Amino acid sequence: MRILLGGIPLGCDNIGDEAIIACVVKMLKDSIPGAQLTVATADPSTAARLGVNVVPVFGFQDVGFDGFSAEVRRHDAYVWCGATGLSDYPHVGLELLERAQKAGVRTFVWSVGMDDELNPVFFKAAGKRRFLLSLFGLVGRYELHLRARLARRISRVLPRCKGVWLRDPQSAAMLASMGFPNAGVAADTAILYAESSGISGKSGISGRAVAPRPPHTPQLGLCISTQRQVADLDGVRRLISAVRAAGARVTGIPMNVKTDRALLEKLGVECIPGTTPEAVMAAAAECDVVLSSRLHLLILAANAGTFGFGIARGSKLANWLSNFGQSVVGSVYECDWDKVAEQVLAALRDRGDWDAVRAEAYARLNERFARARSEFVARLAQ
Numbered sequence: 001m002r003i004l005l006g007g008i009p010l011g012c013d014n015i016g017d018e019a020i021i022a023c024v025v026k027m028l029k030d031s032i033p034g035a036q037l038t039v040a041t042a043d044p045s046t047a048a049r050l051g052v053n054v055v056p057v058f059g060f061q062d063v064g065f066d067g068f069s070a071e072v073r074r075h076d077a078y079v080w081c082g083a084t085g086l087s088d089y090p091h092v093g094l095e096l097l098e099r100a101q102k103a104g105v106r107t108f109v110w111s112v113g114m115d116d117e118l119n120p121v122f123f124k125a126a127g128k129r130r131f132l133l134s135l136f137g138l139v140g141r142y143e144l145h146l147r148a149r150l151a152r153r154i155s156r157v158l159p160r161c162k163g164v165w166l167r168d169p170q171s172a173a174m175l176a177s178m179g180f181p182n183a184g185v186a187a188d189t190a191i192l193y194a195e196s197s198g199i200s201g202k203s204g205i206s207g208r209a210v211a212p213r214p215p216h217t218p219q220l221g222l223c224i225s226t227q228r229q230v231a232d233l234d235g236v237r238r239l240i241s242a243v244r245a246a247g248a249r250v251t252g253i254p255m256n257v258k259t260d261r262a263l264l265e266k267l268g269v270e271c272i273p274g275t276t277p278e279a280v281m282a283a284a285a286e287c288d289v290v291l292s293s294r295l296h297l298l299i300l301a302a303n304a305g306t307f308g309f310g311i312a313r314g315s316k317l318a319n320w321l322s323n324f325g326q327s328v329v330g331s332v333y334e335c336d337w338d339k340v341a342e343q344v345l346a347a348l349r350d351r352g353d354w355d356a357v358r359a360e361a362y363a364r365l366n367e368r369f370a371r372a373r374s375e376f377v378a379r380l381a382q
Contacts, residue, residue: 001381002036003028004072004100007080007093007112009060011043013257016190016296019277020082023192024110025050031377038075059092065099072100077162077380079108082189084295084316086114086166086175090150091122094157101160109164110376111186114171114178115314123147147178155179163379165372170319186372187365188320190299193277218248218348221287221306222269223297226259228313228332230293235337236267239291242341248348253283255294289347291340293332295320302362307347307354311335323361324354 005024008017021039028035029051038053039046042061047054058068072078078100085093097107120126123146125139133139158164158180165184166172172183220243224230240250252271254260261271272283277300284290284297285304292298293311298320301308310317312328321327329340 001032002075004038004075004078005081006040006058007096008083008085010057011041011046012061015255015277015280016294017083019190019193019296019300022050023189024081025052027192032381059096065095068096069099069103072105073103075105077106077108079110080112081110082112084113084115086112088119094153098157107161108380109161111165111167111189113167113316114174115316116174117314151178163376165376168319170315184372185368187369188299190296191365193281193300193303219287220248220250220344221253221284221290222250223253223255223260223292223294224263225293226263230332232335232337235335239337239341240267240269243344246345253280253297255297289344291344302358307351323365324357
């Protein structure tokens with residue numbers, strides 16, 4: 001069976017996306033022995049690293065869609081897998097699905113997320129257009145038109161898929177509000193990374209306890225993204241200073257190997273040298289707490305048993321943290337960084353019942369994921 005995986009900008013320096021695709025590939029290889037997998041990516045080394053074929057990252061990095069229809073016809077199925085594509089870049093994912101459907105290829109959506117905030121780059125009026133629309137009081141109407149146009153396309157394309165699963169109930173509810181109420185719910189495929197990487201951290205994916213580490217200097221793992229960047233960087237600097245003043249170490253764990261790293265270094269934080277999901281998860285396992293505005297640092301940290309705080313940009317971090325009875329501690333737009341510093345310092349001293357909470361959460365996530373995976377694989381293999 002030949003399966004083409006795409007729909008997210010793979011090979012473009014985002015470690016979270018690379019964690020997703022590594023887990024999707026492992027899941028399909030384990031579930032469908034002999035499957036021939038092709039990944040659309042900008043990084044040719046993916047072929048050797050994951051044992052797959054590679055093609056251009058259609059729809060991203062100025063590649064466009066030319067050649068996609070011919071490529072997808074060589075496959076039995078096309079899978080749009082992972083990330084927050086239904087709100088971040090839905091035009092790409094839906095265009096690829098529609099082209100595959102017109103080529104007569106079965107299509108699937110697997111574990112994709114949808115924020116309650118659509119990407120402002122595509123769904124908010126900006127620049128000269130916003131100025132002109134504002135003259136006539138039409139900004140709101142124009143943005144509603146963009147949203148309605150997306151809903152119409154969702155209602156046209158997704159019902160033709162052989163299966164659609166989103167990564168959390170909140171994303172499924174958001175998609176239902178946009179005209180597709182029939183999505184199943186899985187979990188982010190990156191929760192498998194503890195299994196696929198061989199790194200179990202302080203407690204494994206099942207939540208089983210391991211021997212405690214010897215005493216060490218308390219450590220905070222930090223990632224501040226340049227994507228929808230934090231408005232108050234001075235507040236972040238105060239937090240860093242407060243953590244260091246309390247005798248703890250601050251380690252940068254960039255999830256974009258270029259842009260996040262540059263920002264963290266600008267903030268005076270030394271970053272880990274590694275640029276892979278394995279390196280991120282290993283670093284998170286050595287931290288007592290992580291603080292991140294990137295979702296997949298929180299996921300990989302939780303895989304490794306490490307407690308995390310989230311700074312929201314859209315709803316996806318809040319959706320993940322709700323699994324543990326937590327909420328975000330602020331947003332990239334508005335955040336009381338001095339209060340966050342107090343919360344971080346308290347967690348560095350005492351994480352409370354985190355290990356038990358995490359074990360219960362992963363039991364629920366694994367059960368939901370296993371049920372969705374079984375349905376997905378059964379339909380895919382038909």
